[in-house]
Structures are given as C-alpha cells and as structure tokens.
Amino acid sequence: MINKSAIGSGGRWADLSRRIASTLVLLGIGVLLAVAQGLWLRLGMAVISAITFWELAAMTGWKYPARHVTLFGRSRPVALAAIAGVAQAVALTSFGSWAWLALLAPILAGLPGAAKRDRGTYAIFGIAILLVAYGLVGFRESFGLHFVLWLMGVIIISDTAGYFFGRILGGPKFWPALSPKKTWSGTIAGWIGACILGVLLWLTGWGDAALIWVSPLVCFAGQMGDIAESWLKRRAGVKDSSNLIPGHGGFMDRFDAVTGAVLATMLIGLLTRLPVVN
Incomplete structure (x- = not known):
C-alpha cells in the first residue's frame, strides 16, 4: 500500500539534494577511474x-x-x-x-x-x-573499467531505489536506532534493483550469471556501510562527517556505501571467483 502522505511532503523529500550529491560524487569517482x-x-x-x-x-x-x-x-x-x-x-x-x-x-x-x-x-x-x-x-x-562501473552502478541503484520506494511505500524501519529514515521497503527495493541490474548485464552479455547473486550481496554491504557511518556520527555527536561539501556534509557521508560495497567485493574475491563484467 502506497504511503500517500509521502507524496508532496517536503519533509520526507527534504534530503533529496543529498542523494543527488551522493550520486554526483559516485559518478565523479567513476570518471576519475575512467580517465585517470x-x-x-x-x-x-x-x-x-x-x-x-x-x-x-x-x-x-x-x-x-x-x-x-x-x-x-x-x-x-x-x-x-x-x-x-x-x-x-x-x-x-x-x-x-x-x-x-x-x-x-x-x-x-x-x-x-x-x-x-x-x-x-x-x-x-x-x-x-x-x-x-x-x-x-x-x-x-x-x-577493468566495466567492473568498477558495475560496482558503482549497484551502489547508485541501491541508493536511488531505496530512497524513493522507502519514501513512497513507508513501513517498518530497518534500523531506527541508527538510521531513522531507512525502511525495510527501501532496503529490499535496493536489493531488487541490484538483482535486476545483474540479470540485465547477464542477459545482454555484459557479464556472467554470478552477477545475479553478487549484485544484491554487494548492495546489502553498501547499505551496511551507510548504517556504520550513521552509527559513527551518532557516537561523535555530529550531523555530518564535515562541512567540506556545503549543505551536503563531508566525503565520508558520500563514501559510506562505497566503503561497504568495496570491502565486501574484496572479501568475495578472497573466498571465490569474482563475476566477470565485459
């Protein structure tokens, strides 16, 4: 059931600009890794x-x-x-x-x-x-570059799907003590979005079937990175990691999901073969 109160409610969409900033930072990393x-x-x-x-x-x-x-x-x-x-x-x-x-x-x-x-x-x-x-x-x-772009794509899709579906559908909170706005509906939407990305890459020949299960796993790790940084900020008594990005917090605020996703991918690589992304 759609949470109608979420639609047109400025409070629930107040941090949309932060999400856009996070996406731009991730795209910036992709560009850096592509050209440098x-x-x-x-x-x-x-x-x-x-x-x-x-x-x-x-x-x-x-x-x-x-x-x-x-x-x-x-x-x-x-x-x-x-x-x-x-x-x-x-x-x-x-x-x-x-x-x-x-x-x-x-x-x-x-x-x-x-x-x-x-x-x-x-x-x-x-x-x-x-x-x-x-x-x-x-x-x-x-x-290769395509592997990194897939990794960033999983994070962006997870963050975007989680944000919009979480605000629209609402429902029980995922971990209210650490992240009051993160819902189960948004969290699961991120997993589904990541899985769909893996399926599409596999069906179009851009990657192998392992992407179907690795993508949502990496997505979950990215979400845990977000939760971990929220815990750190609460422990420190600060709203943002810094004010380096005016109005949008600091670099850690934008890299929290990247941290979790990359660490999980490194761990997967130690335990088994990483998926191929062409």
Whole structure:
C-alpha cells in the first residue's frame, strides 16, 4: 500500500539534494577511474583517502573535541590526513609488494591521540578507508573499467531505489536506532534493483550469471556501510562527517556505501571467483 502522505511532503523529500550529491560524487569517482591511469589514478585516490581520514580523526576526537569538525578551525587533525595520504600513495605506487603495510602507519600514529573510548573505532574505520582506495585501484587495473562501473552502478541503484520506494511505500524501519529514515521497503527495493541490474548485464552479455547473486550481496554491504557511518556520527555527536561539501556534509557521508560495497567485493574475491563484467 502506497504511503500517500509521502507524496508532496517536503519533509520526507527534504534530503533529496543529498542523494543527488551522493550520486554526483559516485559518478565523479567513476570518471576519475575512467580517465585517470597509472600515477595520476593512484595520487587521486591517495588524496581522497587523506580527506576522509581527516574527517574520521576529527570525529574520533583526535586531540580535539569531536563536535568541532571544521576545516579551518583549530580542531583539524591534518597531520594524520597527511600521513594517511602519503601512506596510501606509497602503498598504491608499489602495488603488489609489501609496501601495502604502509597503510598501517596512520593507524599506529593516530591511536595514542584518539579519544580513549574511540581507539578501536578509529582503527577499524581507518583501515576500511585505506583499503577501499587500495581495492578500487586494484579492481580498475585487474578487472577493468566495466567492473568498477558495475560496482558503482549497484551502489547508485541501491541508493536511488531505496530512497524513493522507502519514501513512497513507508513501513517498518530497518534500523531506527541508527538510521531513522531507512525502511525495510527501501532496503529490499535496493536489493531488487541490484538483482535486476545483474540479470540485465547477464542477459545482454555484459557479464556472467554470478552477477545475479553478487549484485544484491554487494548492495546489502553498501547499505551496511551507510548504517556504520550513521552509527559513527551518532557516537561523535555530529550531523555530518564535515562541512567540506556545503549543505551536503563531508566525503565520508558520500563514501559510506562505497566503503561497504568495496570491502565486501574484496572479501568475495578472497573466498571465490569474482563475476566477470565485459
């Protein structure tokens, strides 16, 4: 049954601009991965890692109060951002060697300065941020551009279908304590949308049948990435990860689903064969 109150209700559609911003950021990543290669691709992902790491450090109270998440104020753990960026660049420019251990540098450097209660949180989220950039470059160069575009497509379809069907159909909340607006109807719509994408790619010869089950699984992981970041922001007492994107929050707000999806894809690749996307 359609929730008629959702139609024309400005409150329920108030964050539509944020969804559009998320889509644009994802498309920007796709463009970066499409046109940039070699050193430029690696440096671009290193910069993104540095920015998101800065936001993480601020939210986990790294030597400053968590509520002051501003770029030019006193509460800016730019030292960790710089370390993270350099570590990511070293790991990516030495792909295939033990240089990936450089990713541990910002984790070890930041643990002593993080708020005591958030040290585990800082380490887990920090590793996730660095692994995502590492994984995206690996996917681009080992599996090709179409594989990355499929991955981004799953996230975009999940987010779009989840948003509109969740607002229109309404119903029980998926995890109200962490994400008050996310509904079961929207969550399931994301799974179905991702599955349809997998079926279409398979039927048109753009990918193999594994996409049919891998796509909704990656979609679910992306949704969990969104939930995880919501939990982090609630724990830090902030609405957005930063104000770097005026009116739309920060980079972590736009990359949360990407983080979950990429990590899940990397795990699937360790356990079994990843789907082929032509």
